[in-house]
Amino acid sequence: MQNILIVGAGNGGYALLKLIELAEYLQVTAIVDINEEAPGMIYAKEHDIPTFSDWKSLISGDIQIIIDVTGQKAVFQELLANRPATAVVIPGEIANLIVTLVEEKNDYIQIIDRKKMMQELIFNSVEEGMIGIDDLGIVNFFNKSAERMTKISAENAIGKKVRQVISLSELPRTFETGRVELNKELTLESGTKIVTSRYPMINEEGKRVGAIAVFKDITEVLQLAEEITNLTEIQKMLEAIIYSSDDAISVVDEEGKGILINPAYTRITGFSEEEVIGKPATADISEGESIHLKVLQSKKPIRGVNLRVGKQKKDVIVNVAPILVNGNLKGSVGVIHDMTEMRGLMKELDRAKTLIRTLESSFSLEDISGTSEKINFAIDQARLAASVPVTVLLRGEVGAGKDLFAHAIHSESNRSYHPFIRVNCSAMEEHVLERELFGFEESGLSHAGLFEDATNGTIFLDEVGELTKKTQAKLLRVLRENAIIRVGGTSSIPVDVRIIAASSLNLEKAMREGTFREDFYFQLNRMPIHIPALRERKEDIPLIAEHLLVKLNQEFGRNIEGFTEEAMESLLQYDWPGNARELENIISRSMIFLQPNDRFVEEQHLPRSMLVIEDEDDMPDGTLAEQMDEMEKKVLARTLKVCGGNKSQTAKKLQISLRTLYYKLEKYNLV
Structure with missing residues (x-):
C-alpha cells in the first residue's frame, strides 16, 4: 500500500483525491490546505480523511x-528539500495530466461498453438466428433467435466446436473456402427447417478470422417468396406479423393519426380500434408526450422512452421509428414493451428487502452494557417480557437504546427463530406505511405486507406515537383480533405476530390532546x-464506552486501548441529550482524529462542543430581539444534536415546517 500526501485541496487536489480513492493499492493519509473551505478539504472531512x-x-x-x-513553485521546492529519502514529489502539472488521461480512458471505456451493449441488444432483438465461429471452428457468437430455433442455450453452445452444436453445419467449409453461401436449406436437430446464408469474416488486413451464419425459419421465407409480387398479400402478411406480436404495435400516418394497431396494443392500453384509428397520436398517452409526434417532426427514430399509457396508466418502454418511402415521410411505427416483467422483478426485490430485514443482527440482553440499578431493572423487565407472549411498550428518549431492547426481547423469546422486522413509524406517510404493514390488493394483484412476512415472529413499531389515528385504529384491530385486512381488500387474514412498540413522545399528553x-x-x-436516559445512569458510561470502543476498533481497523482519566471525566461530566447514540457518535468522531500510533482517546480528541458546560443562568447581553435570537439558536442546535442531525425529525420535534427549519439554520449558520 502506497501512502500519499496531497498538498493543495483546490479543484486539482479534489479531483486527485477522488481518483486515488478508486485505487486499491493507494491510500491518502492526509490532505493539506490553508483554506478549510477548499473543495478537497470538504470532501475529505465528509469521507473521514485527515x-x-x-x-x-x-x-x-x-x-x-x-x-x-498548490501551483506555487516555492512550495514545490520546499517539499523537495524536506521530503524523506524514500518519497517522491510529483508537481501538480503531472498529476493533473494523469487525472485527465485516466478520465479520458474511463470515458472511452464507457463509450465502448455502451456500443457493445447496443450491438448485443440489436443482435438479440432480430428474428434471424446468428451463429459465429472463429478460425478454429469454435462457436463465439450465438444470439437469442439461434437459441429459440436450435433449442440450445448460448451458454451450452459458446466455446464448443460448431459441429458439436449443429452436426450438419457447413460454417467450417465457409471459413476454409472464403466463399459466401446464400439461401441454403438445412434441418436442425430440433426438427426446425431453416434457410441459412453463410459468410466468411475478413479483417482489415484481408485475413479470414471466422465465419457467420444468418438463418430463419423456412416457412417465413416461403411466405415472403410467394407474396412478394402481390401488394395486397404483402400487406396481409405484414398485418399477420404485427397481430402475432406480443409487443403492442401502433402505426400513424404523416399527420399523426392512427391507422393500425394490433391486439397486443388493445391488451396493454385498453383502447380498441374505434378509440384509436383516425384519432390523434396523443389519444393513448396518460402521462408524457407523444413519441409519434416527435418522430414525425424530426424524421428520426426515438428509442427507450418511459411512458404511461392506456386507461390503467401502465408503465411501458416505447420505441418509435419513421416510415420513409423514397425519402418521403409516410408516418411512423411504434413498439410498446409492457413493464409487467419489470414489476415482477421489483416485487421480488421487495421480498428480498423484507428477507434482509429479517436477517438483521440479533442482540441478547447480555449485549446491553451497564450495572446501574435503573438499567438492571429495565433488563429484568425485558427478560420477563421475553418469557410471556404479551405486547410490550418501550418508553425512553431518542437514542436511549429502545431498538436494542426490542431485538433482545425477540432473541430471548420462543419466536427467536422467526422474523424480526423493524418499522419506523415516523419515516413514512400514512398511505405508504399502511401498504407496507398490511399489504395491498389492486388491479388483480395481491401483495403481502410486513405482518404476513413476520408470521410467528415479531414486528417492532418504533416511534409509535407518530402514527395517525386512522392507522392506530387498524393496528388496534390487529392487537384485538390477530387479523389484518389488506389495503384495497375486503377479506380478513389471520396473523400470528408479536408487537413490540416504542415511543420517545409523551403518549399520555398525546391522549389528552386527542392525537393518540x-x-x-x-x-x-x-x-x-422504561429505558433510562444516559444522564440517569452515568456510572454505566465507562462500561458502555469500552464496549463501543471494541465495536468501533473493528469498524475503523484501529487498536485503541481506552480513554485517559481526563477524557473519561469529560464524558462523565457531559449531560448526553442524545443518550447512548450520541456517545457512540462522539467516540467515533474522536477516533477519526487519532494518529496511527495513538493508543488512548485523550480529552483533546473530544469535540469542543461537549467540553463546554453552559451556565443556564448566564443570559446573553443585548436587546430583547438579540437575546431571543441567541436563545433560539441554542434551542435549534441542541434539538438538532438530540435528533442526530436528522432535520425532518428536528422539525417535527420543534413543531415547525421543514422549510422554516432550513431558513433558521441558515440564519444562524447551523447548516
Missing part, C-alpha cells in the same frame, strides 16, 4: 508519494418498560 493546514508535521518515512497541487387513541394506548401498554 485534513491539515500545514504539511511540515506530516513529512515522515510512512509517506511514499507527495503530490503538490386511549383504547390503542391501553392495548399497547400491557407491559411497559
Whole structure:
C-alpha cells in the first residue's frame, strides 16, 4: 500500500483525491490546505480523511508519494528539500495530466461498453438466428433467435466446436473456402427447417478470422417468396406479423393519426380500434408526450422512452421509428414493451428487502452494557417480557437504546427463530406505511405486507406515537383480533405476530390532546418498560464506552486501548441529550482524529462542543430581539444534536415546517 500526501485541496487536489480513492493499492493519509473551505478539504472531512493546514508535521518515512497541487513553485521546492529519502514529489502539472488521461480512458471505456451493449441488444432483438465461429471452428457468437430455433442455450453452445452444436453445419467449409453461401436449406436437430446464408469474416488486413451464419425459419421465407409480387398479400402478411406480436404495435400516418394497431396494443392500453384509428397520436398517452409526434417532426427514430399509457396508466418502454418511402415521410411505427416483467422483478426485490430485514443482527440482553440499578431493572423487565407472549411498550428518549431492547426481547423469546422486522413509524406517510404493514390488493394483484412476512415472529413499531389515528385504529384491530385486512381488500387474514412498540413522545399528553387513541394506548401498554436516559445512569458510561470502543476498533481497523482519566471525566461530566447514540457518535468522531500510533482517546480528541458546560443562568447581553435570537439558536442546535442531525425529525420535534427549519439554520449558520 502506497501512502500519499496531497498538498493543495483546490479543484486539482479534489479531483486527485477522488481518483486515488478508486485505487486499491493507494491510500491518502492526509490532505493539506490553508483554506478549510477548499473543495478537497470538504470532501475529505465528509469521507473521514485527515485534513491539515500545514504539511511540515506530516513529512515522515510512512509517506511514499507527495503530490503538490498548490501551483506555487516555492512550495514545490520546499517539499523537495524536506521530503524523506524514500518519497517522491510529483508537481501538480503531472498529476493533473494523469487525472485527465485516466478520465479520458474511463470515458472511452464507457463509450465502448455502451456500443457493445447496443450491438448485443440489436443482435438479440432480430428474428434471424446468428451463429459465429472463429478460425478454429469454435462457436463465439450465438444470439437469442439461434437459441429459440436450435433449442440450445448460448451458454451450452459458446466455446464448443460448431459441429458439436449443429452436426450438419457447413460454417467450417465457409471459413476454409472464403466463399459466401446464400439461401441454403438445412434441418436442425430440433426438427426446425431453416434457410441459412453463410459468410466468411475478413479483417482489415484481408485475413479470414471466422465465419457467420444468418438463418430463419423456412416457412417465413416461403411466405415472403410467394407474396412478394402481390401488394395486397404483402400487406396481409405484414398485418399477420404485427397481430402475432406480443409487443403492442401502433402505426400513424404523416399527420399523426392512427391507422393500425394490433391486439397486443388493445391488451396493454385498453383502447380498441374505434378509440384509436383516425384519432390523434396523443389519444393513448396518460402521462408524457407523444413519441409519434416527435418522430414525425424530426424524421428520426426515438428509442427507450418511459411512458404511461392506456386507461390503467401502465408503465411501458416505447420505441418509435419513421416510415420513409423514397425519402418521403409516410408516418411512423411504434413498439410498446409492457413493464409487467419489470414489476415482477421489483416485487421480488421487495421480498428480498423484507428477507434482509429479517436477517438483521440479533442482540441478547447480555449485549446491553451497564450495572446501574435503573438499567438492571429495565433488563429484568425485558427478560420477563421475553418469557410471556404479551405486547410490550418501550418508553425512553431518542437514542436511549429502545431498538436494542426490542431485538433482545425477540432473541430471548420462543419466536427467536422467526422474523424480526423493524418499522419506523415516523419515516413514512400514512398511505405508504399502511401498504407496507398490511399489504395491498389492486388491479388483480395481491401483495403481502410486513405482518404476513413476520408470521410467528415479531414486528417492532418504533416511534409509535407518530402514527395517525386512522392507522392506530387498524393496528388496534390487529392487537384485538390477530387479523389484518389488506389495503384495497375486503377479506380478513389471520396473523400470528408479536408487537413490540416504542415511543420517545409523551403518549399520555398525546391522549389528552386527542392525537393518540386511549383504547390503542391501553392495548399497547400491557407491559411497559422504561429505558433510562444516559444522564440517569452515568456510572454505566465507562462500561458502555469500552464496549463501543471494541465495536468501533473493528469498524475503523484501529487498536485503541481506552480513554485517559481526563477524557473519561469529560464524558462523565457531559449531560448526553442524545443518550447512548450520541456517545457512540462522539467516540467515533474522536477516533477519526487519532494518529496511527495513538493508543488512548485523550480529552483533546473530544469535540469542543461537549467540553463546554453552559451556565443556564448566564443570559446573553443585548436587546430583547438579540437575546431571543441567541436563545433560539441554542434551542435549534441542541434539538438538532438530540435528533442526530436528522432535520425532518428536528422539525417535527420543534413543531415547525421543514422549510422554516432550513431558513433558521441558515440564519444562524447551523447548516
